Amino acid sequence: MNILVINAGSSSLKFQLFNMNDESVLAKGKVERIGMDSSLVCYEPAGKPEEQEVAEILEHTTAVRKVLQMLVHKRHGVLESIDEIDAVGHRVVHGGESFPSSVIVDEDVKREIRRLFDLAPLHNPAHMLGINAVEENLPQTPQVVVFDTAFHQSMPAASYLYPIPMVLYRKHKIRRYGFHGTSHAYVSDRAAKLLQKPLDQLKLITCHIGNGASCTAVWNGKSYDTSMGMTPLEGLMMGTRSGDIDPAIVPYAMGKEDLTLGEVNSMLNKHSGLIAISGISSDMREILEAMEAGDRGAKLAFDMYEYRLRKYIGAYAAAMNGVDAIVFTAGVGENSAALRGAVCGNLTFLGIEFDEAANLSRDRGERRITTEASRVQVLVIPTNEELVIARDTHELILARTNVV
Ligand code: AMP
Numbered sequence: 001m002n003i004l005v006i007n008a009g010s011s012s013l014k015f016q017l018f019n020m021n022d023e024s025v026l027a028k029g030k031v032e033r034i035g036m037d038s039s040l041v042c043y044e045p046a047g048k049p050e051e052q053e054v055a056e057i058l059e060h061t062t063a064v065r066k067v068l069q070m071l072v073h074k075r076h077g078v079l080e081s082i083d084e085i086d087a088v089g090h091r092v093v094h095g096g097e098s099f100p101s102s103v104i105v106d107e108d109v110k111r112e113i114r115r116l117f118d119l120a121p122l123h124n125p126a127h128m129l130g131i132n133a134v135e136e137n138l139p140q141t142p143q144v145v146v147f148d149t150a151f152h153q154s155m156p157a158a159s160y161l162y163p164i165p166m167v168l169y170r171k172h173k174i175r176r177y178g179f180h181g182t183s184h185a186y187v188s189d190r191a192a193k194l195l196q197k198p199l200d201q202l203k204l205i206t207c208h209i210g211n212g213a214s215c216t217a218v219w220n221g222k223s224y225d226t227s228m229g230m231t232p233l234e235g236l237m238m239g240t241r242s243g244d245i246d247p248a249i250v251p252y253a254m255g256k257e258d259l260t261l262g263e264v265n266s267m268l269n270k271h272s273g274l275i276a277i278s279g280i281s282s283d284m285r286e287i288l289e290a291m292e293a294g295d296r297g298a299k300l301a302f303d304m305y306e307y308r309l310r311k312y313i314g315a316y317a318a319a320m321n322g323v324d325a326i327v328f329t330a331g332v333g334e335n336s337a338a339l340r341g342a343v344c345g346n347l348t349f350l351g352i353e354f355d356e357a358a359n360l361s362r363d364r365g366e367r368r369i370t371t372e373a374s375r376v377q378v379l380v381i382p383t384n385e386e387l388v389i390a391r392d393t394h395e396l397i398l399a400r401t402n403v404v
Contacts, residue, residue: 001397002026002084003390004071006064007091008130010122011035013063017071017078017085018390026078027071028386031063039063043070045078060133068137088134088143089393091182091385092127094120095147097173102150102392104400105131105143113145119173119230142400144393151181154222159319162229176234178226180208180330182388184216187329187381192221194366194379195325203320205313208383209339210330211239211282215309217316225319227312233269237308239282242272244308277301284332284339306342313343317350325377326352334382340369344378351375 001021007014016028029043039057044050051070057063068082079085090105096116103109110131117124127145134143152160160176161169168174184206191206192199199221206216213236216226227235227243237243245268254264275282278301280290290298317323326347328340337359344354353374358367370378 001086001394002079003393003397004067004085004088005091005386005389005393006088006130006134007386008060008126008133010126010129013060013067013130013133015067016386016390018387020390020394023387023390029067029070031057031066033057034063035059041066041070043067043076045076048076048078051076060129061136064130064133064137082138085138085141087393087397088138088141089389090127090130090134090143090145091148091389092145093123093148093179094177095145095149095153096177097153097175099145099147100150100153102144102146102389102396104396105145109145119177142397144389144396146182146389146392148179148181149177151185152176152178152216152223152226155225159225174230176226176229178214178216178223179228179232180212180214180216181223182385183208183329183383184214184218184223184226186384186388187327188218188221190366190381191325191327191379194368194381195377197324202325203323204325204327205316205323206327206329207309207313207333208330209236209309209328209333209336212241213238213243213309213330213332215312215316217319219320225316236312237305238273239284240270240273240275242268242276274301274305277304284336288336288338302339302342306339309339310343310346313347323350323376325379327379327381329381329383334364334380340378340380344369347376352378354378 003018003020005016011034012030012032014030017026019026025046027045031039031041033039034057038054041053041055057066071077071079072082092113094116096119098112113124113128131143187206188204189199191204192202204218206218208214212232214226214228215236217224233241235243250264253259274287278287278298280286280298287298287302291302313326332339341359344352353371355369355371359369366381368377368379
């Protein structure tokens with residue numbers, strides 16, 4: 001079975017085509033600058049040279065058509081016909097309380113995703129564009145939606161409620177939802193395999209540290225608490241997001257600086273975090289370079305980033321009354337030995353015996369960076385959210401076929 005995985009943003013569309021017989025990637029790529037001057041199409045077929053093309057792509061339906069043309073192209077295509085695509089899986093950021101797991105798209109599901117636009121105004125409308133664009137191009141092909149929030153629906157009320165008037169939860173569903181769920185679920189599963197222990201007997205802390213960053217307490221295979229909240233703004237310090245701050249700062253700063261709600265929202269989401277403290281960049285590679293060159297702002301930004309992550313790890317170890325393993329994943333978590341070293345070097349009280357050589361190794365695969373004797377293991381596991389989406393889609397389509 002071939003599954004096309006799509007991650008649609010407001011002006012971009014990323015895709016990967018999987019052959020589920022062996023979970024291999026047949027092709028992947030992205031369309032960028034949809035609706036702007038000269039869109040860019042990047043296409044990487046497995047075992048063939050990469051293609052790049054500048055084209056006029058004004059909306060998502062054209063972007064999907066372009067992707068399908070690439071996939072069946074005479075020279076660099078990987079399929080004979082688009083009929084060989086058996087199903088399409090979409091990433092959807094917010095499933096609210098309605099979707100504790102992935103589902104096949106129908107009219108009710110689309111209505112519910114639209115109802116959730118309020119909770120994820122930047123993401124869900126763009127995903128809907130992607131779903132509609134596939135429907136127009138492949139009307140007979142089943143579609144599945146996989147939610148970033150679904151894995152966290154197992155959190156107990158004590159984790160997901162905020163201590164504010166309950167009417168806000170009852171009337172408006174203001175609560176913690178959490179994000180990066182497919183990533184936290186994937187690395188937890190891989191961690192159990194690496195540790196050769198059943199996932200339902202493990203206490204894990206998974207750290208997805210990329211441009212966006214979140215940390216999850218995974219207790220017996222279920223999300224017990226997670227650092228992102230009703231929106232992805234809460235929790236860890238990120239590239240451009242503040243993470244946790246005193247909420248009273250919002251009205252105070254608005255009054256002092258004469259800011260509108262839109263401006264304060266933009267300040268906290270786009271102009272805070274690493275970029276705000278360093279004054280240099282939101283990109284960890286540039287922060288590390290500047291730090292090495294002696295820049296004090298970059299050093300402070302790094303120290304705050306590491307300190308805030310370490311506090312969450314400590315909190316989640318307490319929340320679960322213990323921890324068996326800590327997992328690092330995503331751009332910074334997978335690649336920055338400096339960050340992992342700083343965090344773990346300051347967690348020796350947990351019984352972590354760090355293996356610095358393993359931490360510094362150029363190996364890019366799944367690996368342990370603690371000694372065998374370490375009471376708490378630390379693992380680096382490259383995430384694969386697209387594969388989770390492809391697997392969920394595959395499973396749901398197979399189940400439906402078997403029922404029919
Ligand atoms: P992601 O959102 O998972 O793509 O992660 C993006 C983040 O990973 C950016 O802040 C990058 O600077 C960071 N990153 C990627 N490669 C490295 C690296 N070799 N060292 C440190 N950070 C990295």
